[in-house]
Amino acid sequence: MGELLPHSYFSTDRLEGAEKFQVWRDSVSVLYQADLTSPDQENGFHALTDGYLFGGLSQIRCKASRQHFKRDRMRIDRDGIDHYMIQLFTRGRCHARTPQGDVIMEAGDICVFDNAQTLDTTNEDFDLLALFVPRSLLAPHIKDPDHRHYQCVRGDDPFARLLRTHMLELQKQAPRLTTEQGGLIVSPTMNLVAATLNGNPHENEGGEQAIRMAIVTTLKRYIEENIEDPALSPESVAEVFGVSRSRLYKLFQYYDGVASYIRDRRLAHALTLLTDPAQQQRKIIDIALSVGFSGESSFIRAFRRHYGFTPSEARQAGVLHAARETDASSGEPDIFGDREWEGWIRTL
Structure with a gap:
């Protein structure tokens, strides 16, 4: 057996x-x-x-x-x-x-x-x-x-x-x-x-749906792999994959279009960096630039609009979360x- x-x-x-x-x-x-x-x-x-x-x-x-x-x-x-x-x-x-x-x-x-x-x-x-x-x-x-x-x-x-x-x-x-x-x-x-x-x-919708999901998955993977590239944009994605802007928008319609999806993924990547204990010494401007934003002020505005709090507040929440996880791991799991x-x- x-x-x-x-x-x-x-x-x-x-x-x-x-x-x-x-x-x-x-x-x-x-x-x-x-x-x-x-x-x-x-x-x-x-x-x-x-x-x-x-x-x-x-x-x-x-x-x-x-x-x-x-x-x-x-x-x-x-x-x-x-x-x-x-x-x-x-x-x-x-x-x-x-x-x-x-x-x-x-x-x-x-x-x-x-x-x-x-x-x-x-x-x-x-x-x-x-x-x-x-x-x-x-x-x-x-x-x-x-x-x-x-x-x-x-x-x-x-x-x-x-x-x-x-x-x-x-x-x-x-x-x-x-x-x-x-x-x-x-x-x-x-x-x-x-x-x-x-x-x-x-x-009889499964085949078409499967094809659409496969295309979207490929596009998402490309965006994720290039999320730190400032040149990443709807135009660059459309050019790389040979699709029209209108087709690209329809594929990402659920996310309010590919531009919104790229922005949200940039912000999500920034959140990951801000809440990572190993990144605590990094300046917020450096994180903003590393995820494709052109400056600190535009990044802070977009971040607050998306999450409802500032990057500094997110960083502090990450510190508290890491401390709680450390305390929990010191217990007796058995x-x-x-x-x-x-x-x-x-x-x-």
Whole structure:
């Protein structure tokens, strides 16, 4: 028999008092800022994660007390995590606040969260399964992949029933599966997720969508590799790839055009440098120039407009975050199991 699937288990049961939520909050900060909905919850708080890594995807059971989750633009740009989280609540429900209005996701529903987008939710006392899927693995197979955030497929939908059964059985059988068997499960799982999200697996849009996603992925990679080049622009990208400006805009329409996308990636790269402890001695003007801005004042204006705070404030937040991570790493991890699942989330 081969090596069993990588497994991660975390529980606050052996921690005491306020430490329960403090340790959990630090662990879940790999993705979200978590807050209790009232101070008196602290002593009775509980949380558990029990997950497995199946090749290129991970499924994790999460059981916890009522809490509020947020994922803001600064966190998204700092961690660079870019995957979907397909959730199935077996108990409790999720109240999501969106620009288009509130969305309530009930037990039995299939819920989609795009971790490249901001999030503001409150989960009741809950027990759920979360399937973490890299965008590159799923996006080519679903229609309109950048507009799936907060999508909810109701529990009585036939495909939702199939996917729910699959996820529950996957968690049940995972302890006995080998890494080789886990890898074989990835493709059929993606097909079932795509069928559930698309609503009709026979619609003939998959090929064109896959081609578009492949082109956009190539363009994004080129932009990322040249983000520090001051000459990087919509015109230079169009010239390198031999596409018209109008075609380029349509490909990046979701990002308000390629110029906006380049600017946002420059700012995200600057945020990474500002919050990196190894870059603390670098002057802000040097960072501004290194990510393609022509001067410090224009960089500060663009940064504040995008994030709502200044580069100096971002640098200070990075110092505090690094200090918290150092404090957390000095604890005794065997008290609560392990936090391997955090590494999976970062590297999927």
